[in-house]
Amino acid sequence: MSCQKLGILQIFNEINFISGIINSDGRLWKEQRKFLHDKLRRLGMTYSGQGKHEMEARIMKEVEVFLHTLSKERNNSTDLNPILCTSISNVICSLVMSVRFKQKDAKFTRFMNLIAEGFRLFGSLNYANFFPIMRYLPGLQEVIKKIAKNRTEMAAFFQETVDDHRATFDSHNMRDLIDNYLMEIEDAKATGRSEELFQGKEHDRQMQQIIGDLFSAGMETIKTTLLWAVLYMIHEPEVASKIQEELDRVVGRNRLPKLEDRPYLPYTEAVILEVLRISSVVPLGTTHSIHQETKLGGYTIPENAHVVPLLHAVHMDPNLWDEPKAFKPERFLNQEGKVCKPEYFMPFGVGRRMCLGDVLARMELFEFFSSLMHTFHLRKAGEDSGLPTLEATTGATLTPLPFEVSLVQRPLQDSPHEFLNTCQGLRPAGSL
Ligand code: HEM
Numbered sequence: 519m520s521c522q523k524l525g526i527l528q529i530f531n532e533i534n535f536i537s538g539i540i541n542s543d544g545r546l547w548k549e550q551r552k553f554l555h556d557k558l559r560r561l562g563m564t565y566s567g568q569g570k571h572e573m574e575a576r577i578m579k580e581v582e583v584f585l586h587t588l589s590k591e592r593n594n595s596t597d598l599n600p601i602l603c604t605s606i607s608n609v610i611c612s613l614v615m616s617v618r619f620k621q622k623d624a625k626f627t628r629f630m631n632l633i634a635e636g637f638r639l640f641g642s643l644n645y646a647n648f649f650p651i652m653r654y655l656p657g658l659q660e661v662i663k664k665i666a667k668n669r670t671e672m673a674a675f676f677q678e679t680v681d682d683h684r685a686t687f688d689s690h691n692m693r694d695l696i697d698n699y700l701m702e703i704e705d706a707k708a709t710g711r712s713e714e715l716f717q718g719k720e721h722d723r724q725m726q727q728i729i730g731d732l733f734s735a736g737m738e739t740i741k742t743t744l745l746w747a748v749l750y751m752i753h754e755p756e757v758a759s760k761i762q763e764e765l766d767r768v769v770g771r772n773r774l775p776k777l778e779d780r781p782y783l784p785y786t787e788a789v790i791l792e793v794l795r796i797s798s799v800v801p802l803g804t805t806h807s808i809h810q811e812t813k814l815g816g817y818t819i820p821e822n823a824h825v826v827p828l829l830h831a832v833h834m835d836p837n838l839w840d841e842p843k844a845f846k847p848e849r850f851l852n853q854e855g856k857v858c859k860p861e862y863f864m865p866f867g868v869g870r871r872m873c874l875g876d877v878l879a880r881m882e883l884f885e886f887f888s889s890l891m892h893t894f895h896l897r898k899a900g901e902d903s904g905l906p907t908l909e910a911t912t913g914a915t916l917t918p919l920p921f922e923v924s925l926v927q928r929p930l931q932d933s934p935h936e937f938l939n940t941c942q943g944l945r946p947a948g949s950l
Pocket residue numbers: 539540541551610731732735736737739740743799800802803804805827829865866867868870871872873874875876878879
């Protein structure tokens with residue numbers, strides 16, 4: 519399968535969208551992917567070296583603010599969606615553009631609404647992937663126009679940030695991805711590689727779209743996976759208790775879990791994998807195309823055919839998984855109790871075009887989920903209501919319907935350590 523993208527990409531090219539990475543193909547995609555992969559690794563999207571520790575510190579800062587915010591909601595019915603939105607956004611925003619938002623910041627709320635609407639609208643364009651003629655229907659034309667309008671508004675915000683970075687740029691102090699991009703642009707100009715790197719696209723507009731791509735891909739997916747995790751914990755109290763028992767035994771009650779604890783927390787890890795499988799937050803991979811005629815499972819796939827990986831179908835296939843609709847973390851544990859992932863587990867896609875942010879995603883899911891479980895019991899909100907539904911709304915992601923949870927502080931032991939203070943909401947946000 520090639521690294522080309524068709525379908526929705528064609529629609530955007532027709533209306534002159536700049537490509538970014540998710541909707542680019544060919545040489546432009548290759549150059550941008552190489553650049554992003556390299557720079558994001560240096561900024562800490564890696565499992566090894568100093569970068570990993572810096573990334574962990576960045577994530578933990580947001581985890582602590584998140585727990586602090588939640589501590590004010592103890593025993594109330596709480597919608598975690600807006601709180602998670604800010605916390606998860608702050609991880610990717612700090613990495614990409616050194617920006618953090620406060621809860622309920624007006625600019626941020628507007629920005630979030632645009633992203634959420636974008637995911638919904640994008641989902642409704644999926645039909646045009648299969649029946650391209652449908653793009654001319656008035657309804658879909660309206661959707662395309664709305665996406666274009668929203669993107670223009672977001673691009674203006676990103677450009678402001680890029681301009682600020684340009685004004686304060688210091689090549690000896692690379693703060694984030696935008697600084698790296700600015701450096702790369704100047705370097706490419708000086709060495710005559712500009713055309714190769716940007717394939718004729720305007721630099722700043724390409725940069726705006728890259729920021730937008732990383733932000734939307736890096737926020738919505740993780741936030742939604744965590745919402746599913748909370749929902750399943752409300753439905754599966756025995757699983758929740760087993761996680762908490764493991765956390766108490768391995769981590770203890772006087773600190774939050776760290777990445778280095780992860781190998782010793784196989785059950786917690788297996789639960790995260792099961793959430794990724796059963797929720798298939800990204801149910802379809804993006805549209806790929808075939809470079810040469812290919813035979814697969816008795817079918818002939820012609821050259822240039824569009825191929826959309828049905829990740830959800832793979833994760834729900836009863837030939838691959840025992841009772842695929844049941845929530846069973848044990849399926850990711852081998853006989854020795856160690857984590858094992860079959861090759862047909864593919865929440866981040868597979869191949870050259872697989873998710874660029876899987877390392878960051880796994881780190882964030884672990885840190886946020888394990889810290890949340892270590893600090894609170896998650897109970898259904900409201901005495902009289904039933905369990906919240908496990909049904910999803912469908913867009914580019916599968917998202918739980920709005921629900922609330924009641925957070926019950928887990929009993930504290932005798933340590934006066936910072937962790938406990940943070941959980942009790944006694945310390946100012948982010949001050950650990
Ligand atoms: C739970 C979290 C996440 C899930 C489930 C997820 C899943 C996916 C999937 C299924 C794809 C498409 C793969 C394909 O078409 O073959 C994808 C692409 C992508 N993801 Fe993620 N993702 C997550 C988090 C992130 C994060 C944190 C970032 C950014 C930092 C990110 C950035 C991207 C980008 C840039 C692409 C497009 C790659 C390309 O076209 O070359 N994702 N992701």
